[in-house]
Amino acid sequence: MGLKKQIKKGVFLLLIFFNYNICSAQLFKTTLNTSLLSPAEKDIGDVKRIAVLDFENISSEEYKNAGIDIGSKLADYISISLLKEYRGKNKNCFIEGARTDIYSIVEREELQRVLEEKEFELGQLSDTEIISIGQMLGVDAIILGNVSYSSTDERDHSSYRNDKGKLINTYTLTRTTSAEARMKILLVSTGEIIGQTSGRSSGSDSTKGGTRPTNNAVMAPGKLAEYACERIARQFADYISPFYYSYTFTFEKVKHKKLKERVKDANEFLRLREIDKAYEMYDAIYEVDPYNAELVFNMGILNEVVGNYEKAKEFYSVAVNMNPDNEPYVKGLRRSEENILLTKDLYNMGIEIYPYEFKKGAKENLLIERIKIKGSRSKRKIAYSNPDEKSEILGQFPGGLELDLLERIDKEKWIAVKLPNGKKGYFKGKDVLTGK
Incomplete structure (x- = not known):
């Protein structure tokens, strides 16, 4: 083998070894999946009461006449999503008290009454008329926009002969429907646009069998479009209100020669999602070894997990001071600072995250x-x-x-x-x- 080939092979093996060690280090670290709270993408100020108008359906005539009022469906889904108490929160969440239903939404019947009273047609409203409706309804802002969808069918056919020589045919029909919507938010007091965004989503349904499937064998385009609009509505709700999202924390491997078995106990408690016991064990080790950066970082994570953001910031700050080039430490500190601001914003809206008290026993017995x-x-x-x-x-x-x-x-x-x-x-x- 030539020298160049030997060098290339050596570099290749070194890269494999390096990547393997990185993957292994991550693989054997303890993780915890939970729901975290995120601020809205757009701050729309002191808005409290909102009216959601039916979105204009700007699909092609083929889909407009398909029997599905997609604009009305999207408006309903947005209202439903905005009224969810804990949108996106799953059973793994440890944060209590922080709601996501920060707005009151005008009921459709009340909106319809005003439209009939003024003899307005939704699809033909000017901005001035929309503001007038908002004033009559006593709302701070109005949500409106347009939506469209389209659908495509893809057919496939394959065949083979089985052991007996019989020809086996397989026919596949896949229908894919895509929806796209644009939303804007008008401030009633001034008529200005205080937020605008767009969203898109798609869904598909398929079937296969020994005979050629009919068009009715898969979900109708309008029904698939409804599901797509439901997902878009969630995007729009997240644009203007806080929401929960899934996040997986990776804990650092804590090294402590004398207390390695207690560290193992803490990791096992984390695996079982017994965060009180895990924190209790970490806290006991911290009393013995307060300059262990990995341990301090893990305590920061556990405080963030339960919504104790001020305490999380304290621990993350200490970890960053000890290891300023560690990216997870820096990101943790940044998250805690953002969450402190979010907590203050929520408090101003009348929503308070309940402080969490870790249950702790006698430290001397733990070690x-x-x-x-x-x-x-x-x-x-x-x-x-x-x-x-x-x-x-x-x-x-x-x-x-x-x-x-x-x-x-x-x-x-x-x-x-x-x-x-x-x-x-x-x-x-x-x-x-x-x-x-």
Whole structure:
């Protein structure tokens, strides 16, 4: 092999090794998926009461006449989305109190009454007439816009002969429908546009079988367009109001030679989503080692997870000070600062995130070294009342059981532990594993 080829091969293997180590480091880190709160994309000021007009359907005539009032559907979906108390929040969320329904929405019947009273046609309203409607309804802002959709069908055919030589045909029909909408928000008091955005979404339905499928074998274009508009409505709601989104935190690997088993315990609690116990363990280790950047960063994460943003900022700031070039640390600090501002904005809207108190016990008990009885559960080891085989037998305990270590005797020939009933007992050193 030539020198150039050897160099190329060496570089290639080095890159593989480097990428493998990066992936491995991430792979073995503990993660926690949860819902976080995000501010609206657009701040529309002191708006409290909103009217949502039917969107104008600007689809081609083919789809306008398909029997689906897509503009009315989109307006309804926007109203529904804006009225959801915890839009986007899932069962993994630990934040309490922060609602997403920050606006009151005019009911369709009330809007229809004003339109009939003024003899207005929605599709032919001028901006002046729209403002007039807003004033009659007593709203701060009006949402309006247009929407369109289109659909395409794709057919496919494949065939093969089976073991018996019979020709097997497979026919596939896939229908894809795309919707696109544009929204603007008018401030009633001035008539100015205080926000505008666009959204798009698509959906598909397919079927396959041994015969050529009919057009009715898949979902109608209008129904697919409805689903697409439902997703667009969520985008529009997120544009002007806070929302929850899914986020996965990656915890740092905490290194501590003397307390590595307690670190393992904390990671196991995180895996089980028992955040109080995880924080309690981290907090106990923090008392012993307050200059551990990885540990401090993890405590920042747990405070952010529950919405304690001021406390999260404190921990993230310490972590950044110790390691200013660490990107996750810097991002965590930036997130906490943004969330503090969001909390203040929500408070001004009458929405308050409930402060979370981590449940913590006696720290000195958490860091007690533990032992594990050797063997399987079917194998039992004897606990004596004294470090002497001739002393009273206090019980026989199954393998795998963990107990608090109290004392090492005679170079670990005997190990004193706290038994499940609270009494002090002695195991032979060869029957237990220490450092647990």
